[in-house]
Amino acid sequence: xxxxxxxxxxxxxxxxxxxxxxxxxxxxxxxxxxxxxxxxxxxxxxxxxxxxxxxxxxxxxxxxxxxxxxxxxxxxxxxxxxxxxxxxxxxxx
Numbered sequence: 001x002x003x004x005x006x007x008x009x010x011x012x013x014x015x016x017x018x019x020x021x022x023x024x025x026x027x028x029x030x031x032x033x034x035x036x037x038x039x040x041x042x043x044x045x046x047x048x049x050x051x052x053x054x055x056x057x058x059x060x061x062x063x064x065x066x067x068x069x070x071x072x073x074x075x076x077x078x079x080x081x082x083x084x085x086x087x088x089x090x091x092x093x
Contacts, residue, residue, distance in 0.1 A: 006044075007044050007078070008044060009078070009081055009082040009083040010082075010083075011042060011043050011044050011087070012041070012043045012044070012087045012088075012089065013043065013044040013045075013046060013078070013083065013087055013088050013089070014037050014043050014044070014045050014046070014089050014091060015046045015048060015071065015075075015088065015089070015090045015091065016030055016033055016034060016045065016046070016047045016048065016091050016092070017048045017050070017067070017071075017090065017091065017092035018030055018047075018048070018049065018050055018092070018093075029093065030047055033091065034047065046074075048067070048071065050063070050067060071090065075088055
């Protein structure tokens with residue numbers, strides 16, 4: 001999936017996380033945040049969709065731990081591809 005994206009390892013990367021209890025696939029604020037960043041800067045935008053967990057039996061306290069691990073794995077993969085850690089900015093509410 002990353003190979004078919006326009007991810008550029010040399011650009012800063014904004015990772016936008018929706019609220020864990022958002023009922024929408026992406027909260028209303030996510031597209032607004034994405035457009036605001038793209039209109040101000042030439043950056044990579046990654047939106048993380050937690051909606052798959054909304055029907056899960058996982059405890060609400062377990063969701064941030066699981067999400068943190070998955071996001072860390074993604075950042076490690078991107079770092080392996082040459083993106084430096086200092087280029088990542090994780091945004092959520």
